[in-house]
Structure formats: C-alpha cells, structure tokens
Amino acid sequence: MSDKHRLISLDILRGFIIILMALDHTRHYWAITPFMPTDIENTTPAWFFTRWVTHFCAPLFVFLTGISAYLYGEKVQSKLQLRNYLLSRGLWLVFLELTGISFSWQFAFDIVFLQVIWVIGLSMIILAGLIYLPLSWISVLAITVIDCHNLIDDDHFLAVLGPQFSWLWHLLHVPTAANLTAEWQLFIVYPLMPWFAVMALGYCIAPIFKRDSTFRCKTFLSIGLISIALFVLLKITNFYGDPKPFVEYTSNIKTFMSLLNNTKYPPSLLYLLMTIGPGLILLALLERLTQVAPTRPWLAWLQVFGGVPLFYYLIHIPVINLSAQIYAILQYGRTVQFLDSADNWPALYQPNLWLAYSMWIVLTILLYLPCKHYMVTKRTSQHLLLKYL
Template sequence: MNRIAAIDWLRGIVMILMALDHASAFFNQGRVANDSIVTHEVGSGFVVEQFFTRWITHLSAPTFVFLTGTAMALSIMQRREKGMHSKAIDRDLLIRGAFIALLDIVVFSFMSGKLYLQVLYAIGVSLMLMTLLYRLDRRVLLASALILLCGGEAFTVLFWQPHGEVPLWLALTFAPWFSESFTVLYPAIPWLAIMMLGWVFGDWLTTRAKNPWSVMRVLLIGGSLAVVCFLLVRGFNAYGNMLLYREDYSIIQWLHVSKYPPGISYISLELGLMAIMLAALLWLQPKIVIRQYGPILVFGQTALFFYLAHFAVLTMLTLFLERAGLGQAYLAATITLAVLYPICCAYRALKWRYPDSVLRFV
C-alpha cells in the first residue's frame, strides 16, 4: 500500500500547530496553558486571542498519537506482505518505542533540568505495549480502548487529588504530576488508548483502502458522534471533564477542557475534529495534484524528526528574539518552519534512500 497523502497532510498540519504552541512557550509572555484543574484558577478570565491560539494546538497530540497507531497498522501490513517475520516486526517496534521514550527520559529531561515526561514518553511506552496488544482482535482492541477512555476518569479520581501528592505509579499511568524536580504531563494509559483507536482504524483501513467513500463515511459519522459526545459531556458539566468544569455558557468555557490528564470532553472533541478533517482531506486528495515537495506533506512525512529539530531551532532563536507578545510567537513559528523545510526535505530523501538504516526509528 502506497502512502496516503491525506494522512501525511493531516500529520503535517498538526506539526505546524505544535510548532506554534512551542514557539508560544518560548516567546509569548502572555501564553495560556492552564488546561488542567491542577493549573487552572477557578474564576480567572482569559485573553481571547491567547486562549484560541492555545486551543487550536490541542489538535496536535491526539492526532499525532492516533495517526501513529494508524501508521503502525499500515506499516506492519506492508512488512508482512514483504515476508518480514513477526519477531523482526516486534523487535523494531520495541526498539523504536524505547528510543522515543528515552528521548524524553534522557534528552528532554536533561534540557529541562528535571525528569520531565511529555508526549514522547507516552508514545514510546504505548508503542512498546502495542507489540503485545496489536495481535488482539480488532473489536477487542476497540472495546478496550473505549473502556480505558470512558472509565479512566472514574479510576483516576479514586487515587488522585489534583493538588496533593501523586503516587509514582499513578503519575506514570493515569494522572499528571507537577513539581520542581519531576513532572509528568502525559501519563501513558490515556494516550495508549488513543493509539489503540488509531491502530483499529489503520487495520480496518487496510481492507477498505480501495473504497475511499466508505472510509470518508465512517470518518464523518464517527467524527460527528464524537463531537456530539463532547457537547453532551460538556453540557452536563459533570463526569468526563476531569474536574475541569464549565464555569458559564461562554464559548471559551465550553472549549476550556482538560488535557492534563485528557478528559472525555477533550478526547472526543479533538478526535472528532480530526476525523472530520481527515475525511475532508481524503475527499480532496484525488482532486488535486499531490506536490511531493509541498511543505505540509514534507512535515507530515518527517514528523518525529521535525519534532526533535524544531526544539533546536527555537532554542537557537532565543539568541535573536526576546519574549514579547503573541505576535512574537507567530514570528518565531514562521521562522522555524522556514528553517526546517529544507532540512526536513533533505532528511526525508536520506531516509528514503536508506530505508533499512537506523533512520527508520526517527
């Protein structure tokens, strides 16, 4: 199966949004990032442009993790078709997962001056666990993922006091932990469940790739149902919001959902929007010429490399740009994308030239 441009486009779009969010963290003095009951002060207001700049980037992490599961399913099918042994496939998954998790545990923690577990930790652990899970029946995986996502809050709040001590096992699996020496932003299990959903979609896609209309129909129905789920959960303003409740009926309060840890309202909204966007991109794909050097496609096909490299570029930009307002963040993001585009083109060419090298893990 050839690469599906729509998936690469969507991944590229969310990488651009992620670059904007991290540029905001580096250069925006007024950045809003209180997407957790732990960090949000009830009753505090929001600067509209700051809130929506942060909010549009919420799409990045769930989409990236979901599409990692999808790409894994498509890749394993291709490798099986080429006669690759299951043990070799599992070994590569374990190595890639361990490598990605160690980037957070070692590299980014060293840069932060403390143990700091972010999205790479969650992705790496999830990849390693998927070596055990992907052999399960597709329906079992789907049901298990939904149980984890829908029941995760009930389990989490049994042990989690948002402003109290968090046991290490809980911080690594379900609940975030913020401290001066140890921070967990992405406990692994909710993100594993999202990756499982991505795997289920990818596995199903291998049987429907020649019928794009059925794929688009499922994405539109599933995405619409997920958005309805968001509206119901946010409307009832009780279970499913990870204790970050709506304080009034303003649009900002409807959209101010918990990412740390991800509540049902957050996951259903972001995955719903993702599914609708993917359906639109699949509809668009046969109607336009796919430009192999289009920036969005290039960024989507080099996503992990892009993730690592954009931090280096943002760090270098601190030598030239100061922290200022929101405009500074957009400027830094634009410069970062311009710098990374030729680098990502060169990296993609190198990786494609040596498909069996260690570059396949990045």
Template structure:
C-alpha cells in the same frame, strides 16, 4: 515550563513514517495509495506546525503561561485559540501510531507479520530520546527530568507491543474502557508517602516522582488514557488498509466511515459536555457573552486528557483526514493551490522526528540569542507583548525550517542506513 510539548507532541509519527512506507510500496492502485498515505502525512504535518506555534508561545510568551484547564479570567481569545489548537497534536500522533502499527503488521503484500519487535525498539528509542535529547532542548540543562509527550508515546508503544496478540475485539473493548472510563478515576489520589503513589502518578495523576535533590523527575503526561488511544488506533487500522480499499468505491466508503466517526465523537461531546454529564472535571458556565461561554465549553483538561478532550480532538482528526484525501491529496490539478498546500504539509509530516528535534533546538538558540541582545523584559523571561508576534515568528520559522526538512526528507528516501528510519 509547561509540559505541553504536545503536542505536541508528538512524535510517534516516526513509527508511522516507516509503516506508511511499507503500506505504500506495493499498492496496486498507486494513485489512490499515495493519496491515502499522503493524507496521513498531511495530517501529521498540520499538527507539527500547530505544535511549532505552541512551542513558540512557550518560548516567547512564557510570562503569560496558561494553566490546565486555562484560567479564563486572564486568557485572551488569541492565547486561548492558540492553546486549544495545540490540543490536537498528541491525540493525532498517538492514534496514528496505532493505525501505523496495524499497517505495518498487515502489509499490502505478503503474509501478516508481528509489529511487536518494531514497537519495542521504537518505544524504547523514544523514551531514551526524551531523557537524553529532548529534555535538554528546553532548559539547556538538567535540573528536572520532564516525562512528557515523547515519553508517553514510547510507553504507549510498549503497551501496544505487550497486547499486540489480543483479538481486535478485546483490544477495542479495552481501549474504549480506558478512554471512556478513566475519568471515573479522577477522585482517586495518593500521597507521596504511600507505596502506590509512583505508579498512580505514572498512570493517571500528573506530579513529581522525585521532588527533591539535584535531579527532580516529573510526570507531565500521565500514560493511562494514551494507552487507550493507541489501542483504538490499532483497531481502526483496517480503515486505511490498501488491501481493503483499492478502488474509488471503497475509498469513498473509507471516507464515509471517517465522517461517521467524526460526527459520532462531536455529537457525543455535545451531549456529555453540553449537559455537564460526564467526561470533564471542570463544568462549563455561561459567560457574559457568547465568546466567554464558548471558551468555557471548550476549556478542556489535557493532563490527563479527559474524555471530552479526546472526543473533540479525535473527531477533528477524522474530519481532517477526509478533507485532506478529498481535496488536497487525490484531487486538484498539478500546481494547484490546494495541491501545493498539501505537498508542503506532507513534507513536514514525512520526517516529523527530525523536525521535532530541529525546531526545539532552533527555538532554544533563538531565545538565548534574543535574551542576550535585549535582556529579560518580563521578570526573568524575555518575551513579546502580543500573540500577534507569536504568529509572526511561527510563520517565519515555517518558511525557514521547510528547506532543511525537505532536504532531510529527500535524503531519507534514498538512504539505505537503518538509523535514518528512526528520524
């Protein structure tokens, strides 16, 4: 099983949900406040649907599994693009978790408060969820405990909680040092017999913590780079502050800042990756035609995420946040096409944890049902024969899952039960 539940991954956003709610309740300019928060919900909703596509691929196209980075000699354009799109999921959720922690600590009304207790509770909840609920949703049993995206988001929350009282300047320096410097650690490796192996596997090298016995434990998402991403998200929190951005002029300044961040990320990627200078373990090579060359350039390492991987994905997130706020959230006529699309995305983004758990178990049930009816047609797996079918199944599931997700989103808004906020 590939460990890209990244994407998908996602799901520090349940923390972002409550932080966004606190940030939006008392905003003085309610139209702009809702637009800004809705743009974050839309961003989360978009990557949730991309994650759904990737997990449908994992279920019904597993016989054409991809490596990391991908083996371009056996990867079609459709498979490459679908997998590349899924790269955006985990960076978006981890970064926005940091943003949301800052919004929670610096609410729009009242005095600032500490987010430490909130981060600790949510972080421990995510780690427990990964072990108890998420793992079994993939295989239907326990033979390997996969420490994947939910686990690493929880661990990143705990890291942010430990560092929450650092000055923002120090936090920024530490975040940049991790994100930009961790590729220097790639040559370092340890054998399972060495005492530091387990710590290094947790932080930087994907591998097994326990490789023998009834229950194996594998770290699929090394945590160190993601700790840097959540720190940078927290540092970027003031960009979305409703105290600082309460009128059209300041909203425009926020969008300008996000555009500058996006451009900076992509220009730096173009220079570092274009000249194969730094930031990726696998140099790109010219192919027989432009398509092959582009696939090689964007064939990036996710486990752990390379600097190039993070520059591309976070840059795309900054551009998308601007687009959502300008064209989907704060503009357009009621019932307009973009407004309807934006609303649909915000519904999925409003309860991402609920959607995450729901879609995994729906996919488990559908796969077992299909295999029972049709049998294994690709070795030990049941699978479809093209990526077109993967897109079709995803589209059907988006429509089918929208209604229970919308129901739960409305239920959550009106519920006074504390445990509901965790979903």
C-alpha cells in the same frame, strides 16, 4: 485508493498537526504569559484560541501512530516483525525523551520532562503486546479506558500507594513535578492513561483503510460528527467526561470558550472527543483532496513535515529555544525562562502574541529545507539510524 495515496493523506494530516504543535512551543518560548492561556477568568480570546487550536496535536499524533502501526503490520504480514518494530521504536522514543529532548527544553540535564514522545514510546511498547489479541478485544479495552478513566479516584490510589510508591500512579494517571534529588527534577506531563488507549484505538480503526475511499471517507466523517455531537451534549449538560464544568457567562465568547475548555493532563473523554472527532473529519477531507487536487503545493509542503515527524520534533525545540534566548538577551540583557515565575522575568518583558506568530512562521519556513533534505536522504539511504528518525 492505493497504499501510496493512503499514506499521503496520513502524512499531510501529520504534517499539519506538528506545525500546529510548533505554534504552542513557539508561544512557550517567545511569548510566555503570567497566566494560563486557557484560564477563562484571566485570558483573552486571542490567547485562549492560540492555545486551544494546538490541543489537536497530541491526541491526533498518538492516534495516527496507532493507524500507522496497523498499516506497517499489513505491509510486513508478520506479527513478530510488527512486535519487534513497536518494541524497538518505543524504547528508542523513551530514550530520546529522557536524554536529548529533555535537554533541548532547557539546555540543561537537571530537569527531565516526560511528555508526548515518552508516552508514544511507552504506548508502542504496550501495543506490541496487545497486537496478539483480537481487534474486538483491543477495541473494548481502548474504549473502556478512554470512557471510564475519568471515574478513577486518583486521591484514593495515591493514598493507598503512600509516599513511597505514589510515583507509580503519577506515571499512570496523575501529572506531577517531583524533586528526585536536590539537583534533579522530574516533570510527568503525559501519564500513560489514557494515551495508550488512544493509540490502541487508532490501531483498531485502521482496518477501514482496506476499504475503498468512498466508504472510508464516509466512515471517518460519520464517526467525527458523532464524536462532536456527543462532546457537545455531554459538555453542555455537565453530565460526565471532564473535571472542568461548562459555565454560561454573560459574554457569549466566554461561554463558547468554556465549552471548549477541557482537560488535557491527562486527556479527558471530552477532550478526546473534541479533538479526535474533528481530526477524523479533516482526514476524510484530506483523502478526498489528495484525489481531486493532488498537486496543490501546500499539500506537498505539509507532506514533507509529516514524512519526517520525529526529525522535525528533534530539531524544532532547540531551534525555537535557542532563537528565543538569543532574542531575549539582545532585548532584555538576559533570558526569559518559562519555568520561572513572572516575578523573575526581566522588568521590560511583555508577552507579545504577534511576535510568537511571526516567529512561528519564520521558523517553520527555515525548517522546511532541512526536513525536505532529510526526507530525501531517508528514502535513498539504507543507514539503520535513519530508519529510527
């Protein structure tokens, strides 16, 4: 398969997962609930699976970034150029997360969110150094971190570091919310481990793209099926891999939800097996589909979103946020903030999942033309800023 077709399959998968990501963000603003959607004791299957299906987004996005980094290195045939690209791009992403993206979540500068864009940027900076190691070494490091980070005793490290330096471990492995000053809060949602290892693993698996399509699809399919089988085996035996145990309920659907209910912050071994495994299977299917039916309109539609993922990310949060707040003011007389407790929500507010899905579809359609226009502009313009969006 040509380089063009390889990138098309990656763009289509990337487009699919960022649209799924928007579903979760739409739910946050348009249908925030007083309970966690993955809290089996209080949720419903509809709320649970609406949240669960979006679990695929972050790990696959980070994983695909590693693949894209390797393919870029193959294109330029220069470690120096690849290193400089990863460093500059990584620093740019961290800057965006700390400034515009954090602002867009609440339309305020008093809260900084360290989320997926931050961890992608930081992981790219780390990968800029790792690329000088043999692929086998990077693979061992990535697999070791992913497999073993659940063994870490976080309480021990936090105690050793003490109150003065515990923030270091929070940045590395333990999500937290901290009051930096009386008026400034920091939410560490995506600590570095094991996300950088997920990106490194994507970088290491990318040489498969040098092989023919049949071999590539069979390999992705095999790895995906093995990952799913290993996930199920480890989960149902409660042997290792996630802090949340598998529980057999009297209800079959609750038992199934327990199987799928795994830890994202930080992502456990089972969480990554559960998401990256099916992601590789989907990538294999998309590669085959782009060969046998490359003109399907929905493939081209997904490719547009996947071709400008950062641009889409930057515009979709403020659009979802602003539209939800306007609706809330018109409906309830004031806004509904997802960081507020349920006691502070308007008395008439009730979470409506159908409303969230409806607005997700509407907003996705509305953002298509801006993304398509930007994609065309980016491909035809030599402006430096467009390279980084």
